[in-house]
Amino acid sequence: MSIRENLINVEEKITKACERAGRDRSEVTLIAVSKTKPVSDLEEAMRCGITIFGENKVQEIRDKSEAIKEPVSFHMIGHLQTNKVKYLPGKVVMIHSVDKISLAEEIEKQFAKTDSVIDVLCEVNMAGEDTKFGLAPDEVFSFVREIAKLSHLRVRGLMTIAPFTEDPESNRQYFRALREMKDKLALENIPGTKIDTLSMGMTGDYEVAIEEGATFVRVGTGIFGAR
Ligand SMILES: *Cc1c(COP(=O)(O)O)cnc(C)c1O
Secondary structure (H helix, E strand, O other), X not given: OOHHHHHHHHHHHHHHHHHHHOOOHHHOEEEEEOOOOOHHHHHHHHHOOOOEEEEOOHHHHHHHHHHOOOOOEEEEOOOOOHHHHHHOOOOOOEEEEEOOHHHHHHHHHXXXXXXXXXXXXXXXXXXXXXXXOOEOHHHHHHHHHHHOOOOOEEEEEEEOOOOOOOOXXXXXHHHHHHHHHXXXXXXXXXXXXXXXXXXXXXXXXXXXXXXXXXXXXXXXXXXXXXX
8 A cells, every 4th residue: 555545544543533522523633653764755655745744763753854844843753862962953943852850951941042942741651561662640740840841841641652462442441541630630730741642542542542532643553564
């Protein structure tokens, strides 16, 4: 299947999941996860209307944003090492993977240098998997309160990478719990936050994630094929 055909297919599934959940299609934004894929693949996706790409390596974001002249935006969705943060100002519009105070402080420092404010999400390890990064669910509130004090970060919500599974229904519990956490966080009205974003759902489970309230879905394989 071509990227174009894949995108038509993904779009149809997003639309149907929105319908099932009684949500408006405009509430869900598709992030095309282009990690490891060549610029020509991103350009093909752009011809099909994609403007937002997700990447997990700082170097790839630098290279691709250099190569692509059209106005597109990149989201940093992968684990971020503190020593790489300095390359991100001006290159990304959101960081989805903030899970350590030291990382948040480095983001603060680097974005202060360019006098810009970066939208961030806190990554939560909902299933408690040893192999994954992210905060434990019970750490989230105190973590958000702490990093909300940093004036060059704006906390927009939460992100999770659910367990890899053949059965997307088994991840519904995690998506639902993350949504509830996000709603509670929003009610706290913590200064320095604007909690309206829930980044959850990948190729294997984005329809369930949309049913449970995702506002960003991050789809790679389903658009660009196997990596
Ligand atoms: C690779 C990746 C995705 C996309 O995964 P697919 O299963 O290919 O859709 C989404 N989110 C993150 C954080 C990733 O690293």
